[in-house]
Amino acid sequence: MPDVRTSVVETIRTYLSRARVAARLRQEEAKADLAAAQGRLDRVRQAAAQRPARAAAERDRRLADLDERHTATLADLTRKAALAASMRAPGAAGAVWEQWHPTPAARAEPPDLLRVGEVRVPRAGTAPALVPLLDRGHVALVDNVQVGGDAVVAGLLLRALGRAAPGQIEITGYDPERLGGGLAGFAPLAPAGLLTFVGPGGLTPLLDGLVDHVRRINETVLAGDYASLAEMAAETGRRPEPWRVAVLLGGDEPSRHERAQLDRILRTGAACGVHLIVRGITVAAHRTVQVVHIDGDRAEISGCGPLPVHLDPPPPAELVTTTCRRIADRVSMGPTPAVFRDLIPELTWTEHSAAGLTAPVGLSPEGREVEVTLADYPPHALIAGPSGTGKTNLIYAWMGALAARYSPDELAFYLLDFKEGVSFARFAPGKRDPSWLPHVRLVGVNVNTDREFGLALMRFLGGELRRRADAAKEHEVTKLSELRHEDPEGHWPRIVAVIDEFQILLTGRDALAQEAATLLEDLARRGRSQGIHLILASQDVSGIEALWGRPALVAQFTLRIALPKARRILHEANLAAETLPRHHAVVNADSGAPDANRVVRIPAASDRRVWSDLQHRLWQDRPTWLGPPRLFDGDAVPRLAEAPDFGKLTPGAADPVVLLGESIDVQARSARMPLTRSPGRNLAVLGTRVDEACAVLAAAARSLARQHADGDARFSVACLDPDAAATAASLRLDLPADTGWYDTEGLAALLPSIEPDGSRPHYLIIFAADAAASRLAVKTGARTGHDHLRRLLNTGPERRTHVLGWWRGVNRLRDDLGGPGSRTDAIGAWVALDVQGSDLTGFFPQQGGPAWYPRPWRALFFDRARHRIPEVVIPYGLSR
Ligand SMILES: Nc1ncnc2c1ncn2[C@@H]1O[C@H](COP(=O)(O)OP(=O)(O)OP(=O)(O)O)[C@@H](O)[C@H]1O
Structure with a gap:
């Protein structure tokens, strides 16, 4: 029993002890919780106490940030404003003093x-x-x-x-x-x-x-x-x-x-x-x-x-x-001239010329463009002004304004300058600048006294006038504008022919001036309806007076442009040109009537750079079919190898032709003499100038050689003047290998041996034929060398044997033919060099001989069988 009690007590004690331990533990936990809560409370209190200061700091920081950004934006805007202002008020508008x-x-x-x-x-x-x-x-x-x-x-x-x-x-x-x-x-x-x-x-x-x-x-x-x-x-x-x-x-x-x-x-x-x-x-x-x-x-x-x-x-x-x-000094120096660029439109080649050609030539005193027109009315223009007043410059300005507006399909220029100069040369390709003005089809420079150039242009334009009139007739219309409408596929540009110092063409009372004046009158009268316009410029009244003799001709030139001090170009009562300032012109589209005066400031267009900008632009845009213009250069010696007619010669021609030199015409054709089997197809080159005579004979021989394959024809060359030896030697390279080469003795021996039978052409080329005269006078058997020469001249051509000879005088040729009074018809064609026209009497159908005054590197060519009047030719150069 006591054990039980003891055991129970023990057990209770154990429970109690555990309970105490547990209670102590809970108490400590509760204390710890309390301390933690206290700590949190303190922290919360502390945090709560710090918050306003932080918020203020944050606000301040944000404000500062905003301020900084605002200042930066303002600075940026100000900078931009300053930049914009510097662009809106550049230079003198905005610079500080x-x-x-x-x-x-x-x-x-x-x-x-x-x-x-x-x-x-x-x-x-x-x-x-x-x-x-x-x-x-x-x-x-x-x-x-x-x-x-x-x-x-x-x-x-x-x-x-x-x-x-x-x-x-x-x-x-x-x-x-x-x-x-x-x-x-x-x-x-x-x-x-x-x-x-x-x-x-x-x-x-x-x-x-x-x-x-x-x-x-x-x-x-x-x-x-x-x-x-x-x-x-x-x-x-x-x-x-x-x-x-x-x-x-x-x-x-x-x-x-x-x-x-x-x-x-x-x-x-x-x-x-x-x-x-x-x-x-x-x-x-x-x-x-x-x-x-x-x-x-x-x-x-x-x-x-x-x-x-x-x-x-x-x-x-x-x-x-x-x-x-x-500023005042600059202004007192006078107004700055009008500017060529003012006449050039932004877009080129936008106009059509069916009804006419209209372009500005300068600016009015109010600064507006003054346009002039070439059309049915007014059809042609006369420009006059003393030397240096700016006629050429005016022509440049006008041409530039026209060329920028009308394409080469609409407008073609033919330009001739009779002055001793090259004012139109810029429009043709040159050594330094290969460009040309695409509208220009012909440029005549250094023409000086070669009035034939002018006549050639007149003849060409006369031919074009007929061609246009025929086409108009075919389409049953009368005017270019109608023809263009009826024949839209045709190429009918308006033609503008500009002749500077044109009066030179009409000086002299010879056949050339007569023909030129007649052609000019016809062109002036009928050109208007066929789109052929003439611009004639002259320095002095004499040029205009040359026309005065033909009132009908002058009346066609209703557009008159007078430069300062130009006389008589306007109506007699119109004295506006007298008081014109420099670089101005009076433009009058009513034959000079005072009411029609318009005063124009003409821009400077002569400067090569100013001009070439435009020319290059137009040249780059030229149509592919368009070649460079024909260049008449009075100072240039043409080359046979470059002659188009020479290039066309091929072996096998029925009647070979002899090329003698360049004709003065628009197409650069060669003067030619066909060697048919008719009597008299022999050639005499006459004169003492060795180089020119050699050049003519050599071109003749070379052109013949080009028409025969080797062996087809016989060539015999006699060189009787040592001065011609170099030409003969260079000719040797271009004649067949079996060509016979003869000196005086050789020629004397050759002549009797030639018995033409017509089976093979034979060309006898004699340099300085008269040098053999004394030798040929000697008889060999019954006949002299002269007899044999005459026999060949008289009967050779019918049997395809032709003499191409150079005689150093007309009388020497006559002696070789038999002396004064002898027949000359064996010489069917001649080329006269430094020979007076009157000396050629016997070789020319008209009494007194042709009108010919010798000029360097020019020759007069006459072919009895083909010519009514002789033609002036330019011998090809001596070099091949
Ligand atoms: N409108 C102008 N503005 C500025 N300079 C010009 C003007 N017109 C002409 N000139 C200048 O005057 C000079 C003579 O001009 P231009 O050769 O055109 O005269 P011209 O009448 O044809 O003379 P000439 O009959 O002697 O050949 C040239 O140097 C030219 O550049």
């Missing part, structure tokens, strides 16, 4: 805005403060401090002057209080007419005058084609009117009329380049008016909002006067 100098705007560039001061943005920098004036509006100053306003007026005027070309700004000052004192620095402009002052009572006439300018510019300059001078300048690059700036500095309250005029100018002036700078007069609010409120050196500008503007100081007085003096 220390760096200021005039920088006139380029041709089509608008003058844009002008600086008056700067907007200072704290911590962000500065940007220029700009106001619009030229082409844009007007500026009104509201101030009560004299100095600030003066600075703005002077600054604006100087900047405007610096942005415009000299003379392009005319200032009028109305300064009744200080009588011009406000604009004193600009006084040097006055002598050049760029600054005028009106007196105290002058406001009304001043405003009336400005209103009148606006009206006139709208009516005659803009003429409904442009909304403003600015638009005209942007589209055409031209600005025919200056800007007119009226500076109105106070005075009495304007009258009702004056106020109305002021309002008109404010509304309409800017489009016509009429501008006001007004100070001390209240003007009506208008969108074109910038109001500058000045307070000391601070200002507000209506266009800048409330931003304060720090006005620039006035421009240094020295800068103002020097600039104005320079």
